[in-house]
Amino acid sequence: MTPRHLLYLGKDGLTAYAWQPRGLVRQGSFAATPGGLADFAAYLKARRKAEIHLLANLRDENHQVEAIPYLGRRDRQAFISRKLDRLFPGTPLTRTLSLGYEQGERRNERLLLSALTQPSDFAPWLDCIATAAAPLAGVYTHSQLAAGLLKRLGELPQRCLLLTRQDDALQESFIVNGDTWFSRLAPLPEGTEAAAALAEEAVRLRHHLVGQSLLGHQDILPVFVLDLPPILDQLPAAAPAARGLAFIPVDLHAAAARLGVGPLPEGAGSAALFLHLLATRPPRRQFADRRLRRHCLLRRFRRGLFAAAALTCLAALSLAVKAFDDSRALAAETAELSAREQELAARQQDISASQPQVAGDEAARRRVNAHFAELERSRRDPGEAYRSIGRALDQAPAIEIASIEWKQAPAAGSSGRAESIAVEGTLAAGLPPRQAAAAFGRFVQALEQDPSLQVTTRRPPFDPWSAQFAGDKAPGSPPTFTVAIVRKAAP
Amino acid sequence: MTWLPLLPQTCRSIALALAVVLPALALAYAGHGGREQARVDRDSAAASYQRREAELRQMAGDREERDRQAAIFRRLQASGLVGEPAPLEWIELLETLRQQLLLPALQYELAPPAGTGSGDFDFHATAMRLRLQLVHEEDLLLFLERLQQEAKALVLVRSCRVARLPADAAATPPAHLSADCQVDWALAYRKAVAQP
Numbered sequence: 001m002t003p004r005h006l007l008y009l010g011k012d013g014l015t016a017y018a019w020q021p022r023g024l025v026r027q028g029s030f031a032a033t034p035g036g037l038a039d040f041a042a043y044l045k046a047r048r049k050a051e052i053h054l055l056a057n058l059r060d061e062n063h064q065v066e067a068i069p070y071l072g073r074r075d076r077q078a079f080i081s082r083k084l085d086r087l088f089p090g091t092p093l094t095r096t097l098s099l100g101y102e103q104g105e106r107r108n109e110r111l112l113l114s115a116l117t118q119p120s121d122f123a124p125w126l127d128c129i130a131t132a133a134a135p136l137a138g139v140y141t142h143s144q145l146a147a148g149l150l151k152r153l154g155e156l157p158q159r160c161l162l163l164t165r166q167d168d169a170l171q172e173s174f175i176v177n178g179d180t181w182f183s184r185l186a187p188l189p190e191g192t193e194a195a196a197a198l199a200e201e202a203v204r205l206r207h208h209l210v211g212q213s214l215l216g217h218q219d220i221l222p223v224f225v226l227d228l229p230p231i232l233d234q235l236p237a238a239a240p241a242a243r244g245l246a247f248i249p250v251d252l253h254a255a256a257a258r259l260g261v262g263p264l265p266e267g268a269g270s271a272a273l274f275l276h277l278l279a280t281r282p283p284r285r286q287f288a289d290r291r292l293r294r295h296c297l298l299r300r301f302r303r304g305l306f307a308a309a310a311l312t313c314l315a316a317l318s319l320a321v322k323a324f325d326d327s328r329a330l331a332a333e334t335a336e337l338s339a340r341e342q343e344l345a346a347r348q349q350d351i352s353a354s355q356p357q358v359a360g361d362e363a364a365r366r367r368v369n370a371h372f373a374e375l376e377r378s379r380r381d382p383g384e385a386y387r388s389i390g391r392a393l394d395q396a397p398a399i400e401i402a403s404i405e406w407k408q409a410p411a412a413g414s415s416g417r418a419e420s421i422a423v424e425g426t427l428a429a430g431l432p433p434r435q436a437a438a439a440f441g442r443f444v445q446a447l448e449q450d451p452s453l454q455v456t457t458r459r460p461p462f463d464p465w466s467a468q469f470a471g472d473k474a475p476g477s478p479p480t481f482t483v484a485i486v487r488k489a490a491p
Numbered sequence: 492m493t494w495l496p497l498l499p500q501t502c503r504s505i506a507l508a509l510a511v512v513l514p515a516l517a518l519a520y521a522g523h524g525g526r527e528q529a530r531v532d533r534d535s536a537a538a539s540y541q542r543r544e545a546e547l548r549q550m551a552g553d554r555e556e557r558d559r560q561a562a563i564f565r566r567l568q569a570s571g572l573v574g575e576p577a578p579l580e581w582i583e584l585l586e587t588l589r590q591q592l593l594l595p596a597l598q599y600e601l602a603p604p605a606g607t608g609s610g611d612f613d614f615h616a617t618a619m620r621l622r623l624q625l626v627h628e629e630d631l632l633l634f635l636e637r638l639q640q641e642a643k644a645l646v647l648v649r650s651c652r653v654a655r656l657p658a659d660a661a662a663t664p665p666a667h668l669s670a671d672c673q674v675d676w677a678l679a680y681r682k683a684v685a686q687p
Binding site: 291294295298301302305306308309310312313315316317319320321322323324326327330331333334337338340341344345347348351352361362364365366367368369371372375376379380381382383386400401402403404405406407408 | 494500505536632647648
């Protein structure tokens with residue numbers, strides 16, 4: 001954990017504490033004198049690595065609630081700066097808290113503007129810090145931490161008052177919706193009973209708040225009093241009843257125990273609780289500007305930079321290790337592939353050596369094989385044609401075949417071969433023309449039933465337009481016919 | 492101006508961070524480069540191996556094809572389709588078939604062989620005209636079938652004309668049909684190598 005050093009600035013000077021998980025450890029007190037400042041400078045020089053949080057408990061703290069129009073970011077910043085300069089001139093220690101936007105058309109933004117109006121009280125200490133180049137994380141006030149304290153103790157109404165005693169002064173914080181809208185550090189007069197002083201201040205403050213319209217006349221204001229039991233025991237008697245105040249005592253030691261503060265350092269009082277809160281949950285907004293916090297900002301930048309560098313380094317080294325590992329695996333794979341390729345090359349060489357290449361002889365054999373294969377493919381014989389004609393004759397017994405001329409011929413329009421068959425025949429003698437024609441028709445029809453045959457009648461036996469039969473003109477001779485058949489075999 | 496004195500420290504921090512990060516990034520980059528190169532080498536070796544494997548498969552395929560072609564050629568040689576024309580053997584076969592099939596008559600005419608070819612082998616086709624007398628057309632088909640099976644050549648029937656014969660009671664055996672066929676006897680034979 002980052003070492004934390006807490007500086008408590010009161011009216012009597014500055015007290016330094018170191019925060020540790022087991023509790024606060026007081027490390028020194030410094031007066032606002034040249035000697036005290038020199039001691040403080042030496043103190044800072046020895047602790048330059050730790051971030052410093054400065055908690056101020058001085059009277060000059062002012063708060064103002066303002067409404068500004070809805071503006072863009074840059075314009076808003078400039079507007080707020082001008083307003084702060086106007087409200088709190090001459091102090092760089094200011095704080096701005098947005099209270100949200102009003103409902104309605106204009107959407108004005110409500111701001112809580114706070115400032116430490118006596119920068120001269122801080123100047124010597126801040127100069128020492130700047131000279132020592134110590135990392136100042138922020139400047140905070142009691143009132144800033146008041147709401148956080150009550151919230152941690154489990155008690156935070158919408159509006160309330162917190163009273164704490166410190167350094168013979170009474171710190172009063174008026175809290176609205178978790179933010180301190182008004183605070184005051186009132187001196188406790190000497191000889192006054194503490195409880196009575198607390199009660200009187202509470203009444204006075206209620207009047208002031210009613211006058212400022214921050215509280216209604218009839219409102220009951222809860223008043224949390226953080227103090228030691230002897231004071232708290234006197235409170236009921238000292239606090240007047242039915243004056244719009246409801247006093248709620250909060251035991252300092254019990255609260256410290258509840259917050260986990262540990263043993264209270266001597267003389268710290270309620271400041272120890274605020275310092276513990278500051279160490280464990282510092283508010284986001286505080287009073288020091290970037291110029292005052294420059295060393296801390298630089299330190300955080302360097303820490304972030306080194307953290308990013310370390311992460312980047314780690315990632316890069318992881319990637320490098322992975323890449324080298326992958327390279328090694330790939331190299332092993334490459335070696336294995338090369339070895340296997342060499343084995344294949346050796347086998348290839350063995351095969352080549354065992355088979356003497358006689359390329360020319362081999363090519364010639366392939367040509368011979370191809371030649372005879374082509375002859376076989378195109379070879380035909382008349383057997384199937386004869387059988388087709390025989391089957392047709394079975395259906396036309398009156399037909400007598402005189403000759404069959406079979407030839408092998410190239411088929412038109414295809415790469416195959418066809419057979420051309422010329423059939424010459426006669427019809428039985430003495431057959432009446434009608435029967436003869438029918439017999440010839442049956443014969444041709446029977447041939448055409450074979451899908452592989454294309455039948456053309458060249459010369460029919462009977463010409464119906466002639467008084468005589470075709471064929472021989474000699475009367476009484478049997479009619480003859482010629483049929484041409486083309487047979488295509490399947491490829 | 493209050494920030495200016497912080498500049499050297501800031502620059503030192505940035506320089507230190509870079510001094511740590513840059514070598515690590517360089518190492519990562521070198522590793523990446525090395526891995527890419529190793530990947531390229533591996534891919535190249537894999538491609539080379541696959542090429543070699545494909546060549547070996549091709550060699551095995553070629554060998555199988557060579558063996559198949561050689562087997563076909565040997566069958567052709569055994570069948571007599573590769574070799575010198577042997578017309579005397581053909582004539583003897585014709586006579587044998589005529590006797591076995593009891594063909595009434597068989598006449599033949601051989602034409603001079605016609606050749607084509609290039610390379611180591613010539614392809615010859617000897618045309619033959621066959622004139623047969625048959626009892627039945629099946630005799631012709633049987634004759635042609637036996638001729639194609641037993642001839643030491645590839646016998647190709649080009650044309651056949653079968654015609655009915657006038658009845659002749661005196662012929663022994665009686666012939667009812669005549670067949671006039673053109674066949675080719677196809678052969679391939681190796682050219683003689685010219686002597687130096």
